[in-house]
Amino acid sequence: MASSLPCGCGGVPFVSIIFRHFTNVGFGFSKTFGFLVISYISFLRVTFKIVPFKEGFLYTLLLAYLLINLAIFIKNKKEITGLLQKNLGFIIFRRSYSLPDFSVLLTYPSLLP
Numbered sequence: 001m002a003s004s005l006p007c008g009c010g011g012v013p014f015v016s017i018i019f020r021h022f023t024n025v026g027f028g029f030s031k032t033f034g035f036l037v038i039s040y041i042s043f044l045r046v047t048f049k050i051v052p053f054k055e056g057f058l059y060t061l062l063l064a065y066l067l068i069n070l071a072i073f074i075k076n077k078k079e080i081t082g083l084l085q086k087n088l089g090f091i092i093f094r095r096s097y098s099l100p101d102f103s104v105l106l107t108y109p110s111l112l113p
Contacts, residue, residue, distance in 0.1 A: 008034065010066040013073035016080050025083045038065055 008031035015033050019026025026033075038061045046053045073080055 006034075006062060006066055010034065010069050011037075012084070013069045013076065013080050016083055017072065017076060020079075020083055023087060025087050027084075027087075034065060038062060 011030040011034035012025075012027060015026040015030040019029060038058065041061055042053070042058060045051050045057075051057055
């Protein structure tokens, strides 16, 4: 749960370069792509017994993923910000569908007796 936000928001630079022709610049794929990259690298390293499977290793992979995306963002800052600004209205509109679901999750425990 704690890595969901960094994977989603932190992965936008890499995904926006790959999916630049999509209307939402691949914003919807950023979290899925981040989890896929981290889990695949973790799977390969554990399968070939390079490193043991521990929580610290996953946080190290997350940090490396975020640093790679930061480097991509610094290198392509104008292009990425331009793509996001151009499609910001669409991205916000599409993300607003999840807000009612989130509010139900917040209020549901208070409805229990």
